Amino acid sequence: MHRQAFREEAFELLTELENALLELEENPHDQDLLGRSFRAMHTIKGSGAMFGYTAIAEFTHDIETVFDQIRNGSTNINRELIDKTLRSCDLIRVMLDDETAVSESERSDLTDYFHKLNQNKAAKGVNTSISRPSPADQSTAETEKIYRISFKPAPDIFFSGIDPLGMLNELRLLGTCSIVAHLDRIPPLEDIQPDHCYTYWDVILTTTREEHAIRDVFIFIEDSCELKIECIVKMDSFADEQVEKRLGEILVERGELTEENIAGILKQKKRLGEMLVETGLTVPSKVAAALVEQQQVREVHQKRQTTEAASSLRVPSEKLDTLVNLVGELVTVQARLTQTAAVRNDPQLANIAEEVERLTAELRESTLTIRMMPIGTCFSKFRRLVRDLSAELGKEVEMITDGAETELDKTVIERLNDPLVHIIRNSLDHGIEPAEIRERIGKPRHGTIRISAKHSGDSVVLTIHDDGAGLDAAVLRTKAIDRKLIPANAELAESELFHLIFAAGFSTATKVTGISGRGVGMDVVKKAIDSLRGQIFITSKNGQGTTITIRLPLTLAIIESLLVKIQDSSFVMPLSVVEECVELNRSDSTRAAGRLLPIRGTLVPYVPLRERFGLSGSAPLTEQVVIANVEGKRIGFVVDQVIGQHQTVIKSLGTAYRNVAAVSGATILGDGSVAMILDIPKLMIAEENICISP
Amino acid sequence: MALCLMIVDDSASMRQMVSFTLKDAGYDVIAASNGKDALTKLDEKKVSMVITDLNMPEMDGIELIRQLRKLPGLKFTPIVMLTTESQDEKKIAGKRAGASGWIVKPFKPAQLVETVRRLIK
Numbered sequence: 001m002h003r004q005a006f007r008e009e010a011f012e013l014l015t016e017l018e019n020a021l022l023e024l025e026e027n028p029h030d031q032d033l034l035g036r037s038f039r040a041m042h043t044i045k046g047s048g049a050m051f052g053y054t055a056i057a058e059f060t061h062d063i064e065t066v067f068d069q070i071r072n073g074s075t076n077i078n079r080e081l082i083d084k085t086l087r088s089c090d091l092i093r094v095m096l097d098d099e100t101a102v103s104e105s106e107r108s109d110l111t112d113y114f115h116k117l118n119q120n121k122a123a124k125g126v127n128t129s130i131s132r133p134s135p136a137d138q139s140t141a142e143t144e145k146i147y148r149i150s151f152k153p154a155p156d157i158f159f160s161g162i163d164p165l166g167m168l169n170e171l172r173l174l175g176t177c178s179i180v181a182h183l184d185r186i187p188p189l190e191d192i193q194p195d196h197c198y199t200y201w202d203v204i205l206t207t208t209r210e211e212h213a214i215r216d217v218f219i220f221i222e223d224s225c226e227l228k229i230e231c232i233v234k235m236d237s238f239a240d241e242q243v244e245k246r247l248g249e250i251l252v253e254r255g256e257l258t259e260e261n262i263a264g265i266l267k268q269k270k271r272l273g274e275m276l277v278e279t280g281l282t283v284p285s286k287v288a289a290a291l292v293e294q295q296q297v298r299e300v301h302q303k304r305q306t307t308e309a310a311s312s313l314r315v316p317s318e319k320l321d322t323l324v325n326l327v328g329e330l331v332t333v334q335a336r337l338t339q340t341a342a343v344r345n346d347p348q349l350a351n352i353a354e355e356v357e358r359l360t361a362e363l364r365e366s367t368l369t370i371r372m373m374p375i376g377t378c379f380s381k382f383r384r385l386v387r388d389l390s391a392e393l394g395k396e397v398e399m400i401t402d403g404a405e406t407e408l409d410k411t412v413i414e415r416l417n418d419p420l421v422h423i424i425r426n427s428l429d430h431g432i433e434p435a436e437i438r439e440r441i442g443k444p445r446h447g448t449i450r451i452s453a454k455h456s457g458d459s460v461v462l463t464i465h466d467d468g469a470g471l472d473a474a475v476l477r478t479k480a481i482d483r484k485l486i487p488a489n490a491e492l493a494e495s496e497l498f499h500l501i502f503a504a505g506f507s508t509a510t511k512v513t514g515i516s517g518r519g520v521g522m523d524v525v526k527k528a529i530d531s532l533r534g535q536i537f538i539t540s541k542n543g544q545g546t547t548i549t550i551r552l553p554l555t556l557a558i559i560e561s562l563l564v565k566i567q568d569s570s571f572v573m574p575l576s577v578v579e580e581c582v583e584l585n586r587s588d589s590t591r592a593a594g595r596l597l598p599i600r601g602t603l604v605p606y607v608p609l610r611e612r613f614g615l616s617g618s619a620p621l622t623e624q625v626v627i628a629n630v631e632g633k634r635i636g637f638v639v640d641q642v643i644g645q646h647q648t649v650i651k652s653l654g655t656a657y658r659n660v661a662a663v664s665g666a667t668i669l670g671d672g673s674v675a676m677i678l679d680i681p682k683l684m685i686a687e688e689n690i691c692i693s694p
Numbered sequence: 695m696a697l698c699l700m701i702v703d704d705s706a707s708m709r710q711m712v713s714f715t716l717k718d719a720g721y722d723v724i725a726a727s728n729g730k731d732a733l734t735k736l737d738e739k740k741v742s743m744v745i746t747d748l749n750m751p752e753m754d755g756i757e758l759i760r761q762l763r764k765l766p767g768l769k770f771t772p773i774v775m776l777t778t779e780s781q782d783e784k785k786i787a788g789k790r791a792g793a794s795g796w797i798v799k800p801f802k803p804a805q806l807v808e809t810v811r812r813l814i815k
Contacts, residue, residue, distance in 0.1 A: 162794050
């Protein structure tokens with residue numbers, strides 16, 4: 001189990017290391033990046049050895065040493081070094097899965113390289129004292145400790161211009177402090193000298209700082225006061241030893257009492273503290289100080305337990321998927337409950353139903369946010385891709401990312417990886433020109449690929465932009481006619497021609513390269529995006545670059561939607577595309593006007609769904625038109641009745657429905673019946689095609 | 695109102711450096727070039743802390759500290775000595791005379807400010 005946790009950590013560290021290395025290539029002297037690289041290697045090595053990955057630990061040792069040298073300036077970073085380190089990352093990845101998978105000879109090339117670097121250093125006598133830290137020496141994390149500080153200032157402390165309260169205040173800044181003042185040194189009033197200090201203190205301090213930090217506070221008076229600093233609890237030791245000490249134990253440990261005193265007292269059955277004071281063995285402030293110590297240790301321990309529980313934990317994603325499915329089922333049952341309650345006309349049941357509805361909605365919200373991940377996790381993989389590919393193609397390409405913190409459903413991010421790889425490969429291979437050509441046409445030598453993500457309503461918009469050659473509409477047209485994708489006399493707008501690259505078997509590259517150009521790329525991309533219920537668009541300016549825009553829903557599992565009815569059939573439309581609902585009267589004169597509905601001065605085309613789906617029965621006198629808006633295009637769908645907003649748990653339809661363009665899934669309604677989820681964008685495209693063809 | 699500190703040192707560059715650092719940290723600073731000068735200036739103005747060099751003409755730092763501790767207004771005022779590594783016995787003498795703390799020369803401006811903050815309340 002620990003090995004698994006280490007593997008996950010190591011994979012994360014390797015990704016971080018890779019990113020740092022790639023950035024280091026541009027800023028070789030960035031101390032922060034060097035520090036990060038070193039720490040990543042250091043942890044992989046140290047923890048690796050602890051969890052039995054000895055081969056990895058050994059392999060990483062020399063690399064770590066080299067990075068330590070770079071960090072303190074005795075070795076310089078160069079491209080070869082970064083290349084070798086990146087290769088090492090790859091090997092470590094393989095070794096994490098199976099240590100024996102990488103043979104000694106595969107490793108030796110890299111080990112020799114790093115070893116030689118180290119030896120060169122050693123020969124020069126610069127900074128040879130890099131000790132091989134023992135793998136167990138991993139306690140870099142700050143651990144809290146509890147100190148007991150007895151501070152008894154000299155009575156004449158004020159005459160050296162020092163205020164003991166200042167010291168106590170300074171201690172407070174170091175951590176959590178409980179301070180008990182002892183007043184038993186104060187003499188009777190007639191003997192008091194007002195400029196003398198009689199009070200002394202016990203301080204229980206919980207801090208991550210070391211003892212010398214505490215001593216520093218007293219630096220100027222250390223020799224003129226009685227000062228005792230002891231570490232009473234190290235947080236690591238909480239696990240092993242019994243945490244709480246009894247009051248008597250603490251007093252004995254502090255030397256205030258002997259064990260015999262305590263044992264004698266314990267025979268009488270009173271509270272120990274009270275009895276000790278009564279018998280005159282100690283004064284109340286001593287007992288108070290010990291109690292404070294006990295309290296603080298207890299609190300710190302409790303706090304530690306709660307923070308441990310509150311920090312993040314790893315959960316297998318299948319468990320999350322099960323949870324989401326269960327919530328989906330719950331939403332369905334809740335809908336039935338609400339419906340039943342409405343029919344029964346029972347206020348008590350209605351009350352419960354409402355409460356359940358509210359709770360279900362909250363549960364749904366929070367379950368879905370668990371699955372959200374920042375899209376940046378997916379971006380970082382592409383940096384490596386861009387770097388390696390551009391080197392292979394001999395092009396100079398820089399990748400810029402934007403909005404990496406944008407959150408998307410985990411499943412969506414995972415399934416987005418392949419399409420994005422295709423798109424980036426295409427941009428690199430076909431889009432961005434070689435540096436010489438770019439220079440000749442007055443572009444910067446460096447090509448740029450910019451990937452950005454942002455929220456827009458209930459979807460996430462991803463754009464991949466390159467400043468390469470762009471698409472040539474004329475070439476696309478010829479190709480499309482060649483491949484019989486469009487008739488020779490077809491007249492298509494530029495945007496429609498661009499859209500043709502998403503058609504199956506379409507490739508514009510005349511030469512097939514290892515990277516792209518087999519014409520299998522873009523149609524696969526489109527299919528993948530479709531399956532995510534997303535949309536993909538392409539815009540391009542010849543000579544200036546191409547932009548691909550992908551719009552994706554935030555989640556796949558449950559959507560807010562509008563429930564409508566035609567005759568006895570229910571349909572569901574995603575609320576994200578619904579703009580408004582208007583009435584349509586049978587007597588309306590607009591009926592004649594070529595199925596166009598005037599809405600606030602513009603004519604919106606509409607489609608009677610009853611007719612479109614071939615449903616029986618006749619339309620009511622007053623029908624409803626649901627106006628949908630997809631990418632700025634508006635279209636109305638005529639239905640009999642609009643029921644209202646509905647939380648829809650999407651159930652996918654079997655393969656039999658795969659080719660039905662109008663529906664994207666189904667859902668179960670409160671009464672147990674099934675409603676189809678309408679695929680509004682596809683319906684719109686289908687309608688447009690009907691309008692275009694005579 | 696900003697607290698007023700005094701720097702006593704016979705080296706003009708040292709006075710300048712200390713004044714600049716402390717003014718930058720938000721204090722008012724008056725400067726004196728030796729013990730005598732300091733005592734005269736302290737007659738006119740009340741200060742919250744005195745920072746003094748030890749080796750000075752006219753009146754050295756240790757004597758200055760002794761004198762200051764006799765003045766009712768400066769009995770409990772923090773006094774910081776500027777010493778060097780090799781002046782250990784001087785440091786002890788200074789402490790006996792009633793110095794609150796010390797800074798070892800050479801020091802960084804940040805160290806000075808930290809020591810001042812530590813002793814001034």
